[in-house]
Amino acid sequence: MNVTTKCLRVRNRKSTCTYCVENCEHNAIEIKDVILIDTNKCTLCGECMIACPLSAIEGIASNRYFEKGSLVFDESCTPSLKELLIYKKRGMTSIQAAYPLNHEWEAVLANANEHLQLLNESPIAVFGKVRDEVLSRRAFFGSFQKEGKRLTKRMAPASWQMEQDDWKITKYFPDFQFYSVKMDKNQCTLCQACFSLCPEDVFQIKDNKLVIENGKCVNCTSCTDVCSENAIEINPDIKRKKEQFEPVHSNTCKDCGHSFYTFGKETEKCHVCANRDPDWLSPY
Numbered sequence: 210m211n212v213t214t215k216c217l218r219v220r221n222r223k224s225t226c227t228y229c230v231e232n233c234e235h236n237a238i239e240i241k242d243v244i245l246i247d248t249n250k251c252t253l254c255g256e257c258m259i260a261c262p263l264s265a266i267e268g269i270a271s272n273r274y275f276e277k278g279s280l281v282f283d284e285s286c287t288p289s290l291k292e293l294l295i296y297k298k299r300g301m302t303s304i305q306a307a308y309p310l311n312h313e314w315e316a317v318l319a320n321a322n323e324h325l326q327l328l329n330e331s332p333i334a335v336f337g338k339v340r341d342e343v344l345s346r347r348a349f350f351g352s353f354q355k356e357g358k359r360l361t362k363r364m365a366p367a368s369w370q371m372e373q374d375d376w377k378i379t380k381y382f383p384d385f386q387f388y389s390v391k392m393d394k395n396q397c398t399l400c401q402a403c404f405s406l407c408p409e410d411v412f413q414i415k416d417n418k419l420v421i422e423n424g425k426c427v428n429c430t431s432c433t434d435v436c437s438e439n440a441i442e443i444n445p446d447i448k449r450k451k452e453q454f455e456p457v458h459s460n461t462c463k464d465c466g467h468s469f470y471t472f473g474k475e476t477e478k479c480h481v482c483a484n485r486d487p488d489w490l491s492p493y
Contacts, residue, residue: 210253212265213265214265229266232256235251254272255269263408263427280293293321305338379409389423393442398438399470406435407429408429408431418456419457422450458472462482
């Protein structure tokens with residue numbers, strides 16, 4: 210596994226993102242100034258890679274097996290909701306199982322099919338398979354797993370090898386949004402810190418309007434982490450994507466003379482001057 214420069218911990222010192230750590234069952238990931246992966250503990254399971262909202266971790270999910278468009282049931286690992294949704298859009302049609310799915314698989318599959326219905330997609334079916342064949346396949350792959358990422362990548366079907374951005378959910382459902390971003394106009398100063406640090410360009414100002422593109426949001430929390438006014442809230446919300454618009458005004462600050470955007474037409478100072486201690490000299 211390799212952490213790229215797209216990682217929020219690399220891009221933003223204020224980031225609180227812990228998706229990779231939370232999803233690593235082997236405690237192989239540690240967050241310091243950057244993300245550190247302990248290669249002695251890492252099993253190449255790919256859980257961190259799949260969970261990352263920005264697809265900032267490169268690697269192969271070595272314990273996922275596919276046969277003719279079907280994901281083979283393996284009780285030793287449980288796919289995530291996001292994972293099943295992406296597999297479905299990449300061509301997976303069913304799950305093959307030699308015996309009934311366990312509770313964890315049943316729960317995530319039911320959840321995935323509920324989401325697929327909201328996304329106007331057909332459900333994922335479950336088909337039986339001769340148990341000996343499944344077990345022999347699992348044993349075959351298991352015997353080679355220690356050889357690491359190189360061998361796994363060579364044996365995985367080409368259509369299931371994930372490249373850059375392949376674990377970003379918005380890539381597969383461009384007509385839908387998975388989250389709604391709410392901005393409290395009474396709290397927001399339009400300092401635009403969230404504009405600068407949002408890796409998906411969710412926030413923009415166009416034609417004197419604040420535009421929030423919900424369809425781009427992956428809930429990476431960059432905006433909420435950097436917002437000093439706690440003016441941003443992100444909520445799960447699967448539906449046809451919809452942009453939000455809020456009128457803004459371009460004013461000139463009476464203290465520093467710089468132009469700035471504001472929700473209030475009568476606002477006279479930019480956010481820097483409005484928050485500056487009057488006992489301190491102006492930096493302008």
